[in-house]
Structure formats: structure tokens, C-alpha cells
Amino acid sequence: MRPDSKRIKGVSYAKYGYLFSLPFVVAFLIFSLYPLLFTAVIGFTDFKGVTATSFSFLKDTFANFAYILKNGTFRLSFQNTLIIWIINFIPQIGLALLLTYWFTGRNRGIRGQGLFKVMFYMPNIITAATVAVLFSSLFGYPIGPVNSLLKGLGLVPKAFDFTISKGGSKLIVSFIQFWQWYGYTAIILISGVLGINPELFESAEIDGASRGQTFFRITLPCLRTILLFTLITSIIGGLNMFEIPKLFNRNGGPANATITTSVFIYLLAFDGTYQYNRASAASMIMFLVIVALSACVFFLMRDKYAAAANKRARQDRRAMRKLGKGAAS
Numbered sequence: 001m002r003p004d005s006k007r008i009k010g011v012s013y014a015k016y017g018y019l020f021s022l023p024f025v026v027a028f029l030i031f032s033l034y035p036l037l038f039t040a041v042i043g044f045t046d047f048k049g050v051t052a053t054s055f056s057f058l059k060d061t062f063a064n065f066a067y068i069l070k071n072g073t074f075r076l077s078f079q080n081t082l083i084i085w086i087i088n089f090i091p092q093i094g095l096a097l098l099l100t101y102w103f104t105g106r107n108r109g110i111r112g113q114g115l116f117k118v119m120f121y122m123p124n125i126i127t128a129a130t131v132a133v134l135f136s137s138l139f140g141y142p143i144g145p146v147n148s149l150l151k152g153l154g155l156v157p158k159a160f161d162f163t164i165s166k167g168g169s170k171l172i173v174s175f176i177q178f179w180q181w182y183g184y185t186a187i188i189l190i191s192g193v194l195g196i197n198p199e200l201f202e203s204a205e206i207d208g209a210s211r212g213q214t215f216f217r218i219t220l221p222c223l224r225t226i227l228l229f230t231l232i233t234s235i236i237g238g239l240n241m242f243e244i245p246k247l248f249n250r251n252g253g254p255a256n257a258t259i260t261t262s263v264f265i266y267l268l269a270f271d272g273t274y275q276y277n278r279a280s281a282a283s284m285i286m287f288l289v290i291v292a293l294s295a296c297v298f299f300l301m302r303d304k305y306a307a308a309a310n311k312r313a314r315q316d317r318r319a320m321r322k323l324g325k326g327a328a329s
Contacts (some may be wrong), residue, residue: 007316039232039280041170042277043277043280043283044058044277045057045058046058047276047277047280048274048278049274052274055277056151064278065285067281068281068285069211073259073263074261074262074282076104076259077264078261078289080170080252080256081241081260081262083328084173084241085177085234085238086175086176088174088181089238091177092185093180093231096185096188096189096230097191099186100186100189101189101215101219103116103117103235104193117187120183121183122183123179123180123183124180124181124183124184128243128244128247130246131176132176132244136248139162139163139172141159141162141163142159166254166255166257169253169254171231171295172249173249175246177244181234183260185230185234189195189223189227191318192222192225192302193219193222193228196218200218201218202228226303227301228297231297231301232294232297232298235293235294235297239261239289240261242262242266245259245260246266247261251271263281265279265282265286268282289312
């Protein structure tokens with residue numbers, strides 16, 4: 001036996017793992033778990049005001065939640081959030097799948113793949129404030145690169161103010177979200193494809209399958225888990241959109257056309273009224289919405305064959321237990 005493989009009797013190495021994980025645990029308890037629990041609690045109270053130091057629970061326990069659900073601005077913000085997320089996610093996942101097909105083709109000797117991947121991923125590492133300032137300058141009125149280009153091509157007779165157009169502002173915010181995240185989604189999908197057993201592709205090639213058949217019959221089914229992860233994280237991120245709608249067109253303008261639920265919660269809690277209790281109630285409502293949508297996605301994207309096999313296995317175990325009880329009696 002080698003000397004370095006010997007264990008010293010009476011020495012426990014597990015404690016060092018706990019020791020190294022302690023800073024994370026402490027930070028999580030203080031900065032994540034405690035604010036989460038406190039938010040959940042004050043949603044049932046009268047806690048409001050920047051100088052408030054105490055609160056009491058409401059007689060009508062769900063009064064704050066009822067107020068939020070009846071609030072027209074909240075419903076509009078929720079509608080805007082869904083629309084902006086759908087508009088940016090559909091082309092995002094489509095382009096990401098196209099890039100995945102392009103980069104992972106077995107017979108595509110694309111040069112400089114690393115450079116392309118860096119360029120695709122680059123928008124994701126730029127800060128949201130920088131992106132908001134950049135696009136505000138691009139779509140500036142009356143002078144801006146986009147307006148100059150449109151007028152130069154003769155597409156518009158005069159400068160167009162995108163900041164006062166409801167539809168235009170919504171499309172710009174959606175495009176920014178798409179531009180920032182399509183590279184990240186593509187990198188995740190490409191990594192998933194690289195983890196698939198190469199023998200599957202070799203077998204398909206031997207059997208004469210085309211590139212399209214291989215992609216749709218082998219690649220996509222094997223990416224089920226990665227696609228589920230991508231969709232869940234996109235739902236969480238999409239329903240929590242804040243920086244771009246807040247910074248690009250201040251506080252979700254014009255006329256609340258780009259206000260999202262996160263911006264609504266921020267304005268409710270920190271923009272003059274300081275209604276922490278109602279903002280907390282809105283946060284918990286969005287938390288439940290995200291949980292419900294995630295559960296639906298898990299159910300719809302489950303492996304039906306594996307689920308059926310698990311169901312049969314449970315039925316067999318129940319039958320065996322009944323037989324065992326009958327034999328024992």
C-alpha cells in the first residue's frame with residue numbers, strides 16, 4: 001500500500017468540508033433565506049413607510065393579495081411581462097437551435113468556432129445599464145443612428161420617436177432581451193449536444209439518416225433535459241425582467257407599455273409610497289405563478305415512457321405488498 005493512501009486513524013476529514021461551506025451557508029441565511037421569509041411574512045401585515053420599524057398582522061389576512069389581484073396596473077404589468085417574454089423567447093430558442101445544428105454537424109468543418117461562440121455570448125456579459133444606454137442612443141430622437149438610417153433609406157419621412165410608441169418600445173425591449181440571451185441559450189444547447197453518446201450519431205449515419213433526421217430524431221430527444229432547464233430558467237428570468245424595462249424607457253413607459261411585474265413591485269415599494277406589504281404580496285403572487293408554470297412545463301416535457309414505466313413499477317410493488325399481506329394472514 002502506498003504511504004499517501006493510508007488514512008490516519010481517529011481523524012475525520014468531513015469537518016473540513018463543512019468548514020469550507022460555512023461562509024456560503026452563513027451568507028445564504030443572512031442575504032437570501034431571511035429576506036425571503038421576511039417578504040413572505042410582511043405580505044400579511046400593514047408594514048409600509050420608509051421609517052416604519054414595527055408592523056401588525058391584518059384582520060383580513062389576504063387583503064394585500066386581493067388588492068394586488070384587483071389592481072389594473074399589476075394586471076397590465078403581468079400581461080406586458082408575458083408578451084415581452086414570448087416575443088423574445090420564441091426567436092431566441094429558434095436561433096439557438098439553428099446555431100446548435102450549425103456548430104454540431106458532424107460534417108461541418110467550421111473554422112473559428114471558438115471566436116463565433118465568444119461573439120454570440122458577448123451580449124450576455126454586458127451590464128444591463130450599459131445595454132439600456134446603448135439602445136437609448138441607437139434609437140435616439142430626433143437624432144440617432146436608427147433614425148438616420150431609416151431616413152437615409154427613405155423608409156420614414158421624418159424622425160420617429162420610439163420612446164413614445166407603445167408597440168415600438170415593447171418590440172425594442174423584447175429585442176434587447178433576445179439579443180442578450182440567445183448566445184447563452186445556444187452555448188447551453190451546444191454543450192448538451194456534445195454530451196450525447198457519439199455512437200448514436202454514428203449508427204444513424206450508417207443507417208443512412210439525413211442531417212435533419214438525425215437532428216430531430218436523435219439530437220432533440222436527447223436534449224430533453226437541457227431544453228427543460230433552458231425553458232425553466234427562461235420562465236424565471238422572463239417573469240423577473242427588471243433592468244431593461246426600467247432603464248431603457250424610464251419605469252416601463254410610455255404609458256406603462258413596457259412596465260413589467262418586477263418594475264411594478266419596485267415602484268410600489270420604493271417610489272414614493274413605500275408600500276412594502278403590498279409589494280411583498282405581489283412578489284409572492286409572482287412566486288406562485290412561476291412555480292405553477294414550472295410545474296406545467298415539467299409535466300408537459302416529462303418522459304412519457306419513463307413515467308409509464310414508473311407507474312407500472314409502483315403498481316407491481318403495491319400488488320406484491322398485497323400478496324405478502326394475504327400470505328401472512
